[in-house]
Amino acid sequence: VAESLSVEAAPYRFSFDPAETALVLIDMQRDFLEPGGFGESLGNDVEQLRRTIAPLRAVLDACRAAGMTVIHTREGHLPDLSDCPPSKLLRGNPSMRIGDPGPKGRILVRGEEGHDIIEELYPVAGEPVIDKPGKGAFYATGFGDLLTARGIRRLVVTGVTTEVCVHTTVREANDRGYECLVLSDCVGSYFPQFQQAGLEMVAAQGGIFGWTAESAAFLAALA
Ligand code: C5J
Numbered sequence: 001v002a003e004s005l006s007v008e009a010a011p012y013r014f015s016f017d018p019a020e021t022a023l024v025l026i027d028m029q030r031d032f033l034e035p036g037g038f039g040e041s042l043g044n045d046v047e048q049l050r051r052t053i054a055p056l057r058a059v060l061d062a063c064r065a066a067g068m069t070v071i072h073t074r075e076g077h078l079p080d081l082s083d084c085p086p087s088k089l090l091r092g093n094p095s096m097r098i099g100d101p102g103p104k105g106r107i108l109v110r111g112e113e114g115h116d117i118i119e120e121l122y123p124v125a126g127e128p129v130i131d132k133p134g135k136g137a138f139y140a141t142g143f144g145d146l147l148t149a150r151g152i153r154r155l156v157v158t159g160v161t162t163e164v165c166v167h168t169t170v171r172e173a174n175d176r177g178y179e180c181l182v183l184s185d186c187v188g189s190y191f192p193q194f195q196q197a198g199l200e201m202v203a204a205q206g207g208i209f210g211w212t213a214e215s216a217a218f219l220a221a222l223a
Contacts, residue, residue, distance in 0.1 A: 007181065007221040009213035010203040014181045018222070022069040022152045023059065026137065026159025026166050028121045029074055030104055031114035033160065038102050038114055039190070042094075048195075049160050049188040053120050055215040056158050056186040060121060062222050069150055072123045073130045073137050075165060076108045076115045083133040083140065136168035144176065154179045156218065158186035163198040170202060170209050180210035183218055
C-alpha cells in the first residue's frame, strides 16, 4: 500500500497516501459558528470556534487541489424530529430546544439556514455532505459505506466541537480501523480547557485514538 506522504505529528509521524485519505469537516454550521446563531444564544463565545475558519480554508483548498476526497458533516434532524431521541431533546431543560424557532430558523433542523454550512467552507459540487442525527459521523448515516466505497483508510479530521462531535467521530473511526489525524488549529471548542485536553487525549498513550498535528505541518507534507 502506498504511503507516500508523512506529517510531523504527535505522538509520531503520520504517513498517508492522499488517494486513500479523506478530509472530513465536522459540523462547520452557521448555528455553531456565526454571531447571532444558536451557539452564541446559549452564551458561548463563537470566536473560540471561528479561529478555525482561516486555517481550515487553507487545508480545504490544498486538499481540493490535491484531488483528495472531501466530506462534510452536519448535525441536525428531520423536520418532524422523529430522528431525535427524547433524551437529546429534553436534556438540560434548555430554554431553546431542537426544533424551536431560533435566530436562524428552526434549531438543528435540516433545511434551515442555521443548520447549513458556513459560506467560507461551503461544499462544492461532488463533495458529499453527511447529515447526522448524533454526535458521531457513523451513527445512522451512510458515512461508513461512503468511506468503504471510496477505498478510504485514513481521515484528516477538522471541525467543531473538539470534545463532542470531533472526538465521537474519531473514536468511532478508530474502532472501525481508520487512522485519524486531527488538525489542532482546525478543530475548536467553546471551552479552552476542553480544547487542550481533547487534543491531548487523542495522541496520548502512543496515539490511543490517533494523531494530532498543526495544519502547517499537514500543508507542508501535501505541498
Ligand atoms: C458538535 C455539539 N458538533 N457540541 N455539536 O460538536 O453539540
